[in-house]
Amino acid sequence: MKKRIVRGLSVPQAIIECVKQERISHLFGVPGESYLPLLDALYDEPTLQFISARHEGGAAFMAEAYAKASGKPGVVLATRGVGAANLAIGVHTARQDSTPLVVLLGQVHRRFRGREGFQEVELDEWFRPLAKWAVEITDPERVPELVQRAFRVAKTGRPGPVVVSIPEDVFTATVAEAVLLAMDAPCPAPADDEVKRIEAALAAARRPLIVAGGGVKRARAEQALRRVAEQYSLPVAAAFRRHDVFPHDHRLYVGHLGLGAPAAVVETAKQADLILAIGTRLSEVTTQDYTWPLPHQTLIHIDIDEEALGKVFSADVAVAADAREALCALSGRQIVPSWNEWVLARRRAYEETARRPQPPRNVQEAIIAELQAQLPDDGVITNDAGNFAGWLHTFFSFKEQHLYIGPTSGAMGYGLPAAIGAKLVHPERPVVSLSGDGGFLMTAAELETASRYGVPVISLVFNNRMYGTIRMYQELQFPGRVVGSGLGAVSFAKLAMALGANGVTVGTVDEFAAAFKQALAAAKPTVIEVMTEPEQLSVTMRLPDR
Structure with missing residues (x-):
């Protein structure tokens, strides 16, 4: 310009x-x-x-x-x-x-x-x-x-x-x-000496792991990441809520380092002898409460923000660079992988964590399977904060880039408004938000905004009549002493209709399948209220049946 x-x-x-x-x-x-x-x-x-x-x-x-x-x-x-x-x-x-x-x-x-x-x-x-x-x-x-x-x-x-x-x-x-005069954002590249140091460190490694964060997504560097990973057989883990940074069905993908990450995925991060962190600030969640990188692990940290380098962990090689420029610079180096067996083992470990139980143990597992089956390849998913998202994070396989938008801040009420913003960018693509009943009601008024402007987003509301994450922590720390986390009965389907949207309540996967199919074809917003068992607090934690 x-x-x-x-x-x-x-x-x-x-x-x-x-x-x-x-x-x-x-x-x-x-x-x-x-x-x-x-x-x-x-x-x-x-x-x-x-x-x-x-x-x-x-x-x-x-x-x-x-x-x-x-x-x-x-x-x-x-x-x-x-x-x-x-x-x-x-x-x-x-x-x-x-x-x-x-x-x-x-x-x-x-x-x-x-x-x-x-x-x-x-x-x-x-x-x-x-x-x-x-x-x-x-x-x-x-x-x-x-x-x-x-x-x-x-x-x-x-x-x-x-x-x-x-x-x-x-x-x-x-x-x-x-x-x-509009100015394009600068994309600094690493110095030759920095690239050579990374090359030498990777060549000496036996169990290297890439941790890819939001900087890769912002730089539109997903394809560059894939090329580097494939060239050197480097396994890739996604930083917290950066699911679509690397295809989950790829042989080199080894899991998501998020809230409640499976033990096997965390073990991959801790077994690695070298961490190549690209475009991630190594947050509290990604590092599982700052329990890794471990002192004996070599840390190569690449981020466009100089202040992120060394802010949490001192890096053996710290590089202030754009993720795409850095990945392109790493291509074509003299690195001969000696870690293929370890990568295969960690991929198998991840696959075990992501395999959906058959038959499904609860309606959440069944609905994520149905969502995977029905959502078109270009569908966009947003989500709120809450334990309901654990089923999405664990069992949904993201296979393409730019399909996921979620708050690393953990903000409740994010899912529905985020879906509206995403749908305005991509009106031709289906956009689905996932929320719990607690978070959804914090911004549910924006359903009227979506109706007024004709933005046909689909909102899945998992209703267990509680702030589920808080209830889980109460049960873990103060068993049976429940204060403040219980919520009242709300018909989200009726609320949706009152705000100009379609609304339906489901309790089984068959009911969900029919409702979701109709929602994909609808010309106005749809809320699908999913009634869930309050005893099922998370993917792995269930209270005794009363």
Whole structure:
């Protein structure tokens, strides 16, 4: 895109030009009087659609998932302190998930600043610890400069959320001259010496393991990862909630290092004598409470964020580089694998953990099998936080890239709004969200948003009338002493119909199969409420039958 110099734009028009040059199609938010001129300017812009949500938290989740699905920054709008407070969970999710997100907040009038005006909060200071960058723009002439900078900061290095606060009177001003130029995110490559050190370490290894994270997905480096893995017969494990980084049916895939990871998968990570961590910050969940890498293991850590290197574990070789550039540089090296038998053994160990029991022991196992059978190859899955996701993580086989969107932040209420954001990016693909009854009800109002805009997402709600993960930990730590984790009876099928969607309740896999087939063909959103046994707290834990 060429540099443009535009004169006489209003501030809202300047912001819209900054958004358009990022090739963004949708913005999300809840309308507010502090940024009405920006909403009015969107009225005249046919290339941008504003999705008006029911809650700023839902809008922020939609924008964050839109970014993951599109590879472009997400944009969410809100008003003053109250709207900002409501969307903070989306900022936290974008931070932990390394998602490019630009938050545009209307602030109180400049004349009222510092007087504790209506809904006034020091927004830039408030978000500074949570966001990658936060700024308040008080000079209208600097709006184009700083909004463009917000997009650059959000998408370069380790991507993340940027918060821009703009007083409401600034929106009514005019910009004398705006210099507009979108900048691509730099993709630094490793130095030759760094590549040679990695080559030497791999050549000396006997049990190497690749741990692939979100940086591989963001760099669109899945094919490069596959080529390197195949060239050297390197086994690949997926970091927490990065399931689709490598095909699960590939002979070199050895499992997902997530919550409740099977012991055999964790054992693979601990047996390895070399860990090649690519595009992962080696989070608490991925490293199973920081129990590996072990001191005797060689750690090669490749990440685009210099601050991630050595933040948790000291690396024998630390490389600040784009995942795709690093993987391409590793291709064609003098590495002769001597670990084929170990890889075969760890692949077999993974296959044992992923094999669905026959017959299914519970409705969750049966439904994941049916979902696998019916969902088209290009179907997208999103999920909420909760133990229900354990069945998806354990038994669903992701075979293609860009099929999964989930919150590494563990945010409840994420699944449905994320599905809406993903479906707006991929209207031709089926998008299915999985939620528990606790998480779904936190953002269930966004079902009306999906109905209003004609976004036919499919929501599976696993209803056990409890906050299941918390109940599990209560039973593990304080058996029989249940406080606060029980929930009341809610008909999610009736709720769906009240919000303009289809709704059905199922209790068997046959009922689910019929309902899911209809949902795939439906022109409006569908909620399939799955009644589950409250005793089945997780994939591996069941309370005694009463």
